[in-house]
Amino acid sequence: MKLPIADGRTIRRRLGGLVLAYRGQLAGVLVLQLGAAFAGIALPWVMGRVVDQIQAGTTLEWVRRVMIGTVVLVAVGAALSFLAEYQARVLGERVFAKLREDLVETVTHLPLSTVEGAGTGDLLGRTTHDVERVQFMVRQGISSIMVLATTIVVTVVAAVATSPLLAVVLVVEVPVVGALMRWYLPRTVPSYRAGAAAWADLSGVANETIDQAETVDAARLADLRAARLDRSIREIWRLERYGAWMRVVLVGCLGLAVLIPVLLMALVGAWAIGAGWTTLGVVTTMTLYAYQLRGPVWEVTFWVDQIQSSEASLARIFGVDLVDPDREPTDARPSGREMRVRGVRYAYRAGEDVLHGVDLDLRPGETLAIVGPSGAGKSTFGRMLAGIHPPTAGSVEVGGVELTDLDEDVLQRQVVLVTQEHHVFVGTVASNMRLARAGADTGEMWDALAAVEADQWVRALPDGLDTRVGAGGIPLSPAQAQQLALARIVLMDPHTLVLDEATSLMDPTAARSLERSLGLALRGRTVIAIAHRLYTAHDADRVAVMMDGRIVELGAHDELVAAGGEYASLWKSWQRG
Template sequence: MSTALPVATPAEVRREAGRLFRRHRTTLTVALVVHVLAAGAGLAGPFLLGQMVDVVTGSGSAARVDVLAAVLAGCIVVQALLTRVAIRRSLVLGERVFAELRETFITRVLGLPLSTVERAGTGDLVARTTGDIDALSRTVRFAVPEILVALVTTVLTLTAAVLAGPLVALGAIVGAPLLIAGTRWYLKRARAGYLWERASYATINGTITETVDGARTIEALGLGDMRVTRSDDDLREAFAAEKRTLFLRSVWFPTAELAYVLPVVATLAWGAWLASAGHATAGQVTAVVLYMVQIVDPVDRLVSWLDELQVGLTSFARVVGIANVPPDRTPSGAVPSGEDIAAEDVRYAYVEGQDVLHGVSLDLAHGERLAMVGPSGAGKSTLGRLLAGIHPPRMGRVDVGGVPLVDLDVDRLRREVVLVTQEHHVFVGTLRDNLALAAPSATDEELLRALAAVDASELVEALPDGLDTVVGSGGHQVGPAFAQQIALARIVLADPHTLVLDEATSLLDPRAARHLERSLSAVLSGRTVVAIAHRLHTAHDADRVAVVEGGRIAELGSHDDLVAEGGAYAALWESWHGSSAPADAR
């Protein structure tokens, strides 16, 4: 059962936005000042045109009209230059803020507890790192600067209209009640609508990702129709969410359009009456009407970008919400006194009230090799994750050297215990870069020795550029088996004293897996190894075998002792030994 990652509250979003604005206060102030100057230069046009009308209607001199025209031309040039500078500064500021947001987000994502990521599933996290970041990028780079400019321009234009003709400017208030009412109606509903829309995108991403990753299993088990049905359900949910947000826009946009067109008509009619009654000049009416026409563009941009801002704020809330994921451990600074691993009365549940481990206790002496076997779903992988410190137990404790694993910070924990699963990833970059993740200061000789330890020397020699070969997406194709060997080589370089191998050789064929495990045996000498495996030759070679059934350790002992007891392990061994065991394990 997946649980969505948290979403920041409006108050948390305001605090984070305020922090960003304060951090870039100087740059933002300079950009706003330049925008104000550009807007001010643009406001001279209607005023000067109004003056020209008054000069002409009052039988003024042609020379004064020429002077006013020259000043108007100069204002247009100044406005163009200031606008270019202002836009450039705004875009640079947007890029800087977005870069900071992106880096902060990536840092927070990489610091998420693995248990939280597994519970939430990949869909929500992928949606936040792709769709939400893209939406936030557009908002920070364009929406915020455009809204600030439009807001400043609107305020200055209204001020100029009042100064040009106070009585005539009264016509501008006609559209205000409609615009305010429509905007309040929209904003009251927009956050919930866009959160629903973004959440539905995350669900679709999760479904598609799971379907693609498990395509072979789905085909083998005939689950295609079920996955199609689930995808259709997710699409219907997304359609309903988008239909809701579209409805909000379809109501608000026409209302806003009407609200800022009405003042033009009202000002023209009201101004005509004032002029005919002698309360205003024709020039004043001309100037104010032109200001009302001029204000349509910034108000229109303000309305359009305000809708974009709602999308961005929703994405911002989802991005900032990552910081609200509670830590799954509280480092105490304690230093383990030894390298023995001990689990005591451990219980764990993925879903509250439904334990998958029921009071498991287990002691592992340093250097011991333990094999965990049992049916699928018995709890082997879950117990392995607890022994590796990935999950904190719901009850009980898992210690290393007398210190609970959850009391160790992640860096210290990984020097103590490392989990190797059947899942692995080859990053885009050279083979050297991929290996150096585990040991940044390692020399080429150490990297090659690690590869040799996992039986990958011949594969490396076959690469066109050796360690400098670019692998990963778009690079040299690396097969599943080689990718798993790269992952294992990282573990060799990390050099922990305890390894939990969760079917780490599952992608290799039996003969290659047996060869690899024999190569690893020399490297693992002196280390504690917990091997979760479905190939029983691993259990045959282990010091002890733990049979996990129903979230409990049903049997625990050496291979020979458990076979002699004739219990569950003996039955497993007899079944495997007689049918699929390789000759060298018989």
């Protein structure tokens, strides 16, 4: 399964919308660039006038005044160009920031089932390599393309106004450049798209290999993973080398194409002067116009190539927004805290159920431990209870409302899932905490940290809550990162909490102490604890035993041990271990 790829129409609409969101700044940049362009075309016109006036026998004083005016004109043009470039770069940064913010917003709300089906590599490639490939285009391309467009249009208009006859020479290079681009683009655009996909594949392979390094070593898969990485790198090298050679050909041909109008203007101008159809000054002006267009035409082809390269990445970035939602929230609100599970089935692949008609009633305020062998469906069921995955069949309700009918913000106030996976975000401890609740004050954060027994080591940090952690800051151990994640949950204050091996990265003694402290902090809330350590089940109000996607036993610890069933066997094995 792959995430969608946006088509050209969607790319143009989304990118145009991003730019037009800053239409005020865009208009200001255009005004400045038009002023700079008019200053630029005025200089060749002045030079032509000077040539004609010298031929007519003007005075040195007139030439001196014109030269002083020319210097002033150049200074004004340079100032306008600087201001236009500065404002355009600022605009580009704002557009790029908005692009990244929109992508992050979209990614954080993607259906988890879609992300799991597509694999982390595809999404990682879109949020890293693809974003990096478009940043040059967005940051500098917007300003450069606007400069080129205004320069070409204003110069051509000025050339036509100066000499319609000689202006025809300026368009001679258009069919040459057009033919060159028609040959070039069909041969390179597919390689850009394939290259973007290849980079995503490499990101996925590298990320999976590094994240699961212990499994790779244990299963002796190092050679296989290295060979897989080598194949991805060879494919990227092949595509990048092909693209580089195509650009060499393009640059060489363009170097000749953009010289054609300059040479022709000199030749045709000399003939026109001899025929008495124009003056030396006009030919001078037109030749300078042709030379001025040489750079912009060259750059236009460069940016056309960049646009095609960036389009492949933009198609992948904007494609993330095309993922179909896995639910349609309504305005329904729960009338209580009771959770009911009826006939829940779930299949990661059609026809291959992982859960088989599970029924369960959760009592408000109770602690329910879910135990069972690996692969029994415990984590999948926990995600159903947290509303992460909508069930394939059946229903999961809270307060009489389906979890999948709840808006995301409302859902997170009802039930939250905490897994053994954790992440420390770049920033301070306080900013990491406020991800859960932006308005949390210092006292509330210290209370949350104390609830998960993390306040002592946070106080020992150089700047306490204001200490920078994560990349570029003080590194946190896996256990500390897990405590920070649990503290965020305390701040979120949901009435139901699903803990999926949430203390697995701690040693058993520390984990049990933390669970007891967390239990005190979450007193009165419903807690579903999915665990392999059976002391969690021993301390719970009830225990649910899952086998092959079904709840086969449900009751208190002592009752299940006395019954001598599956739980009793698990408990005996645990005690022997």
